[in-house]
Amino acid sequence: MSRGLRKKGSYVGGNRTISHDRQHETPLSMEEETGRRGVDDKNRNLHRIRGTREMNDFTRYLAGRVIAGGMNRREFMGRAMAAGVTLSSAGTLFAKSAAAQTPQKGGNLKLGLEGGAATDSIDPAKATSQVMFAAVRTWGDTLVETHPETRAPIPSLAESWAPSPDAKTWTFKIRKGVTFHDGKEMTVDDVVATLKRHSDEKTESGAAGMLKSITGIENKGGDLVVTLDAGNADLPAIFTDYHLVIQPNGGVDNPTAGIGTGPYKVKSFEPGVRMTFEKNENDWRTDRGYVQTVEMITMNDATARVAALASGQVQFINRVDPKTVALLTRAPTVQLLTTSGGGHYVFIMHCDKAPFDNIDVRMALKYAINREEMVERILGGYGKVGNDFPINDTYALFPEGIEQRAYDPDKAAFHYKKSGHSGPILLRTSEVAFPGAVDASVLFQQSAKKAGIEIELKREPGDGYWSNVWNVQPFSASYWGSRATQDQFYSGAYLSTADWNDTRFKNETFDKLLISARGELDEAKRREMYREMAMLVRDEGGTILPMFNDFVNAGTKKLMGYVSDIGNDMSNGYVASRVWFSA
16 A cells, blocks of 8 residues: 556656656756756756765755755755855855756646545545545655655654664654644644554554554653664654654544645545645745645546546646556656656465465465566566565665565465365455556466466455455455665564554564564664565565566656655655646
8 A cells, every 4th residue: 555667767866757758867866855847957956066075965955955945045054054064165055056946836736646435534544545645745744754765764843863872762853833734833742642643552543563662752841752662773764654644632633634734735525536735825844835736636547547647637647557658658748757666566365364374375376476477567667576575675774685486387386285275266456456456466367377276356346445355355456655664664564463464474583573673783683684574574474576566657747846756656645745837
């Protein structure tokens, strides 16, 4: 869920953004908001700025903010000098950054999005669909955000943070002067209440699994202090999770009010139909929220989305089916927007339900899927082969050297016979599971048949799929977006107690490794732990992961500023707040 090319193109922020009329590639390294102009403008502006030798990672990030949306000189100078840049260098850097073309303000942005349903909730704790993922990012802010190139934590509502030597106690400085959409000032108490609501034992939050280690959340002298049961070097990254947007009194009083601190205010909400927003004129940031209004329209039909974009009915669509890319890019007004990240398409088995409680049944199905065929025919080359664990080389400490599992009908038949199971295996699928999910399920059915395994397909309606099928039925098609760290992903989806453990994978050894890895500061040891965890998931878990997908979206050519963010799909959900229209 949002739980989010090898073709020719241009790089934006180190990730691929493709326009069909571009034939060159220029790797860049600008920070968070660099992508707010056309590709040519980015190249020129970044080459101007690269001449400043003193510009470290954080000052590049600040320069990107200036280029992107006009961070004022006072704010830039203060933050740059605090980072150790001299007065004259900071002044030069600001001048060069400010000389770049700034985004145009105004206009009405319409997005045609797949993934909405009548069961959608505006409560960020319960946000699961693609539409609600983008919606929450539009009206709310988290304490921490991630760098679009590296996933490294960067400040948001938390200005800074510091751990104790054992990484068990963390102190966060909360930004002052930020107001909610209802005019009330955000306080540390609101932050405390938010985190407590999502970590409560009775919570239904999708972030609950990642917060299990928290033993204390309190306001100490105006700072947020979080205490853990064990050290965790990745705690700031956990607070980037999109469920954890800060709400008045934590959302306890009215979790579906849609009141946050983000760049847009919720104007109307019709679940499964549309959601509209208007600009927050009191936004605490100046480098986002360029369009005046935003409308997210649920369009679960792929053909309808493409037609709406080509006709100008909408200016952005998500989840472009790779089979339609050639046709779509013939339209002179359309550009393709893609990003390689950690998103993946999966077939998930509940390890605690027959016949999937039999490890040989699970192994048989893993060998019975033709991954290379899936990448070629379903992704059209816009992705990579998966290996039945949810981490790829976009993550830090990626466990290299694990043998790639290949399609092997003989091994599949061996394990299937050993399991003693007979009869058809029911796989539920839907087009909303991921682009091409129904076709992928048919390919799976055909490849399994060669191993003597009968897969029966049931095509489920898109409306209600995420509430009635995913995480409910024992064998179904699904997808996952990226997370900031391996720990964050595993804690939310593979820890035995995780609410979103959609394969019911419960392994005591895995759990102990996960907890130990959190507080391990030796990278070599931590990498080895992650390798062992990956092997456990790959060989014993219920995840069949045939492919890591590139995020393939599209927009009109007048849509500027799209940031190719490896964090997740749709510019990590921030598409509405980052883009603007050319004149």
